[in-house]
Amino acid sequence: MARAAVSGRLTWRAATLAEARWETSTARTLVLDVPDWPGHLPGQHIDVRLTAEDGYRAQRSYSIASAWPHPEGKVELTIQRLDDGEVSPYLTDVVEPGEQIELRGPVGGWFVWRDKQPAPVLLIGGGSGVVPLMAMVRARATAGGKHPFRLIYSVRTPEDVLYADELRRRVRDDAGLDVHFVYTRKTPDGWPSPPKRIDVAALNTYGWPPDFEPDCYVCGPTTFVETAADILVALGHDPRRIRTERFGGTS
Amino acid sequence: MDGTPLDGNAMAGDLREIFAVDVTAARYLCAGCTHTDAVGTLLLWHQSPGLVARCPNCEDVVITVVRAPDRVFLDLRGSVRLEVPLEGS
């Protein structure tokens, strides 16, 4: 199904913003119409290129949030606005449905999950690092997969949670999917522990034990990714089963 | 803009403009220390005149990509070998 995604060289193409929706007060999902989209694997990303009137260009990579096939044949990105960013504020606050952006993709064949991988899956996301992991959760459901999936999602406050309603629904409806939140600044009322960063206890309690040999995917800011990956290795996970993707604060 | 590296995954688009296969899933063999892993795991310095991908084990430069308007320069001297998986074979 995604075989077409890996053949041929890539060039830039025009995509049209079909619709947009806010996930939080600072994160917006762009639903894009991309003619002749070849399909993609969850975890892949696209490069977005913006051109100003004087020819100045800026380019950034964004993880794809949606699974393929998509019910309306669209491709979804979720963009977290960084206030001092150059590209993300344009994508969250300026571009409107009907307008075009240039993109190139799908790209990346390493930080991807294929539904033919038999192993249980442990997803660890920090902030908007949850986006490619959400694509994996969605792809599992689209494929009717029964792989045991666990998502540990580290986020500042309950208001910053992306896809909150959908995650709640999927935990109820997608058999074999668990989600655990780690709140780093503020917890919901009645949460059993104070805010904290991701730690050994969280991964030990809510991750899969190493002898299940899960495929682990970690995505988030650099320090988050390094911390989580180090903990996984210390807990005894095989480094070859840990895949990481870092993003910088540059968008 | 604090110079924190990304990883090799972020090179995928620029490399897919050159190659018909995804190079970030290929395994490199570091010329400096013989460490081997996926190109996606390299540490990528991108706030510079080009992309500089370094071995996470020894920090030697494995791959550089310099983008000119009409050309791409790819320097692979830091990698003794790339092992490229072929999809569907």
Add this chain to the structure above:
Amino acid sequence: MGIISRGFGGRRRESVPGLPPGQYLTHDFPVLSAGPTPRIPLDRWRFTITTETGEKTSWNWAEFQALPAEDVTVDIHCVTKWSKLGTTWRGVSLDTLLENVESAADYTMVHSFGGYTTNVPMEDLLDGKAWVAYKFDGEDLQPEHGGPARLVVPHLYFWKSAKWVNGLQLMPEDEPGFWEAAGYHMYGDPWHEQRYQGD
């Protein structure tokens, strides 16, 4: 292909007369790095000039600080298209450093802590055109901008102004440094827009 993104401005930049072709004016000081920022304790700092015959002349930090320094105000031009006008530096002129060095070499390779290299012709370092600077804007040069000391050779694209500089190898023939080997121009004159090899 070119889709203009309506309402996209990008980073604040100005196109002003008098800049080299293709450059924009910036008022901040972007940090570009091709690797981890080395942290060099001053008691481990040393700057060494090595001639084509292998003779070495070197200074430790105290000796270097004792050399006559100059205050210069120059415009700098980065190959990534930003220019910054009127930057002020304090450092030691290469004329001073090369004064007592016996050499017939026409080229130099600039070396840095961390392994960075860049090639500069000898004549572009002499006659008040280049400095090893240790202060920027009146303050000690910060590590992200190349401190303790960096080369400043403002008439060439700024990648030639190597950060964390620790030496100069004098060479009879020109050889490419780090970016030059990766595709950038051997000389790098911003006024002739010598960005890439073949430009």
